[in-house]
Amino acid sequence: MNKDEWFQVLESKVKNASQGKIAKELGVSTAMLNQVLHGKYKGNIDTIKNRVEGRYLRHHVQCPVAGEISVDTCRDNQVRPFSSTNPQRVRLYRACRGGCPHSQLQQTAVTQRIDVQSASDSRYNVEEQLAFCRRLAQGDPQHHIELLERELQKVANRLNTSLWDNKWKGK
Known part of the structure; x- marks a missing residue:
């Protein structure tokens, strides 16, 4: 997985809080967040990317x-x-x-x-x-x-x- 800016921000947020808290803030499941972080998510990655960009990067x-x-x-x-x-x-x-x-x-x-x-x-x-x-x-x-x-x-x-x-x- 390419470590784009949104992914780096996501990793940083998870380091400073729990996966459960960040998943709740983003409106996704903890399992989805965990799979994305470990490069194992098989669904559309744009869903979480858009949420991170909107919530944390203020796009x-x-x-x-x-x-x-x-x-x-x-x-x-x-x-x-x-x-x-x-x-x-x-x-x-x-x-x-x-x-x-x-x-x-x-x-x-x-x-x-x-x-x-x-x-x-x-x-x-x-x-x-x-x-x-x-x-x-x-x-x-x-x-x-x-x-x-x-x-x-x-x-x-x-x-x-x-x-x-x-x-x-x-x-």
């Missing part, structure tokens, strides 16, 4: 519905079953299956995956994001307005972060 993605979320929360949202009891869960379900660039699921809500700029690219492509919002809204004007409000909030957060960074870099 985040920009969710079109929920804003900035950890990669493990993103993955959890993708595998949740459909439930109409909460409007946000409905929007998450649709987004995860409808072209979200972070989703690892097969698309069902739209016919083409929407390419967006990588997180390291600071350019913001308005046309792509508007097309994404239109596709997710699927003709529902109220949902389209909600998506645009979230998108505007995301842009404002990026601008404020950039302005703050520039203010303190100059000092």
Whole structure:
């Protein structure tokens, strides 16, 4: 097994606490954690990798519905079953299956995956994001307005972060 950063962090956490405690924090079984640590896990290693990256390395993605979320929360949202009891869960379900660039699921809500700029690219492509919002809204004007409000909030957060960074870099 390649000792990537996430694996080194996992080993370090287990050294400072019990396997049971770390497994509970990550939401996996102690047996799974033990097998991963010893290179004997036969399942999909990405499950625990995403959990370690989200929980301990603070890797985040920009969710079109929920804003900035950890990669493990993103993955959890993708595998949740459909439930109409909460409007946000409905929007998450649709987004995860409808072209979200972070989703690892097969698309069902739209016919083409929407390419967006990588997180390291600071350019913001308005046309792509508007097309994404239109596709997710699927003709529902109220949902389209909600998506645009979230998108505007995301842009404002990026601008404020950039302005703050520039203010303190100059000092």
